[in-house]
Amino acid sequence: MNPGCDLPQCKTPDQPAIFYANHYVGDDTIHILYSSLDELTISIIQTKKGYGPHINYTALFNRNYRDSISFGDTTPINSLSLILRRLLRFNDINDTGYLNPNDTTIQSYWLNDLSTNITYRDNNTDQPSFQLLLKEKDINGLLTIDINYPGESIRDTKFPKLRSTPKSYFLNIALKADNYTSPKTRFAMEYYIIQLGVEGTQLSTSKYIDDQYTPGIFNVWRVESLSPIYLSSMLWKPVVYQSDDRSIEKNTLMNVYNLSNKINLQPLVDQGIFIALYKKPYVSGFNVSFGRANDGFFTKSNYTFIQFTAGLEILQTDSIKQFVTLALLLSLAIPCLVAVIAFIFIMKRRCTRQNTTSYDIIDD
């Protein structure tokens, strides 16, 4: 955390910070940078091996983001930045589960300058959680954001059991809140995506038959770049867990809203390390609301957990193709085999009977 920083702000707890990790993948290095300086931004960057970030902490803490982060004399091969822009609270009067853009009662909590839960230590490799305390007159809550970059292909052991790759990370978002005024309260989040290339991104959902990693969930959502050169994507399952042990008995679904491309950033609001990484950022954005109709609203559990994966490739959906193919073959092949054996058996017995009856009776 805050690698190479000598400033007092880097050693003081409960301050915005920047976290860095890297991993070698072939001839390249994958860098992951996430920071709560202004907007919470998670960036994953790919460069040639041998290059690392040079971070100008003075400029960063003075909010002069332009050119505050560089990778020496090389430019990144690919990158993806995800901005967690804000948490939205709305009153779902009609219990539809949907966020109404015309609703004037929507309350926004901007995810700026979130504090971390660990203090600076030399060679600190603990991955911090970023937290936003919601202590306003109409709500008491805590938003916790964990970024987990394993640097390899592993599957999370807890639901929804998404899978990471060497070029992708897990993003876990947990919201705990109470003391809100309306029993029909629901929450949503707004995300911005910035990636290299100007083709934009597209949002899609697909169904698949195998739900073994997320029982009862048969579809998956994906945001992927349309650029043929700069591949990147986010992938998640539309399940919202209502307990911190992520048990399948307590879950609901989320609603995903249309993605917009070529969004204009608001300079007063949209500040963060992404300004250092992109000269002319091409921004896409989408919203996700938590819960669906008739699920008892947020008040049922006062807790919400969702998980995403995001990275520098087109993340694939769960599909154990080999197993599915094998299961399909066996399930249909065995009845066919039984039918063939039965047919052969019948034919053989008929032939045997015919041979027996074809003997001439011997007259004495």
Added chain:
Amino acid sequence: MEDSTAINNEHEQLVNRQADHTGILNPRGPYLKWIAVFFMCFLSFGSYYCYDNPAGLQDVMKDDLKISSTTFTSFYSWYSWPNVVLAAVGGILIDKWLGVARGATVFCAFILVGQVIFGLGGYWRLIWLMNVGRFIFGIGGESLSSAQNAYAVSWFFGKQLNFVFGLQLSFARVGSLVNMNTIHRIYDSLGSDLTGPHRIGTTLLIAVSTCFISLACALILWSLDNRRKKVVQEDNPPDPNDEFHIKDIRHFSASLYCVFIICVFYYVAIFPFIAAAQLLFESKYNLSPAWSNACNSLVYLMSAILSPFLGYVVDLTGRNLFWLMGSITTTIIAHALLAFLFVHPVVPLVLMGISYSILAASLWPMVAFLVPKKMLGTAYGFMQSIQNLGLAVMNIFTGLILDSYGYFMLEIFFIICLEVALLAAAFLYVYNSVKKGMLNDSPTVRRAKQAEVEGKTDTTINNVVDSPLSPDGGYDNYSNA
């Protein structure tokens, strides 16, 4: 003088008794038995309605009670556990100690008490109490079916018995059908001040009303049975040789054990599936809870409509093994459609309903071809016991698989079970052919073989009478088929 007075009095009583029994309730008349059939058909209505209450409320039950699929499917296991034993001895309880009428009433009381305890357990979110309730409910449920069959035999032996059995089976499925299409609506219609376990418990307690219907039918049938018994001699007194005898099991043939295997592994892919399918239809096919339950009830609907007809067709054509293998294969295809495709669930469920009806019509009668009459009670009792044991165990597996691996794996599990059943059926076909059994014969050939067996048996009996040292023969040749 006194004698003539006594005779006159007796004559008067007879005339008066006859006068009391006129009209449709005349036990000697043609109408009483059909009135009794009406009540016989609805005797198990409450049992079948309440049996599948969990399936009809799967989504809200798991949500409101905060239970896993394992706990949910264990409600069905707890129903089956007592019937591992009771299925075999229920007939003896009725024949020896309780009698049909008292037995039916007692078992109705069990299902009523069981459902009340189940509902109270849900209301207070005491899972252990719900399991106790299902256990007590299970004691009454299967035994009530035995009582229902005993009533049918008592009133209709030798006349329209198969038709009445078919009618009873159809009406039993009506109970399940009504449950699937009403129980969630009852839940939805409750006031918003009732939430969570209280809402579930109240819904289950409302379902108790159907058990009162069953109890009322039992009491009415008791009255009608008493009325009938006063004037009509019992046509079919219980035969001690028809009782369950555990020692008879050692005489069962390999063919019969194949039938048992098919019974267990086939029904395991039907009843636990129906119990867990509502959420599958909601999540995979995006159906509403009402439509999910309607689809879920299709198997029972097809069975209610088609069972009598398909039973007649199977009786007409024979070839039970071909029908059996065909129905198992069709069920495999139905589960494969649910597992591998996104075809609307109506298609596989209709297939499943048809196959389920064909299997019932072709499998259960096979037992009668494989064991002598004196062992039929034992064989059927054992078959039901094994079926209940299989369901009790497999329901637990269903829940575990669902919680850990999801619906796709669960469908694969069902397909594997069906393939075991299919392999057992294929083995039975080969074995039957080799041993020249009659399981796959046409009715004409079967009758000829049975006549031949009876002829041999008579000859053997005569020989045994003449020579006390003659070995056993006769039916044993066919019981090994």
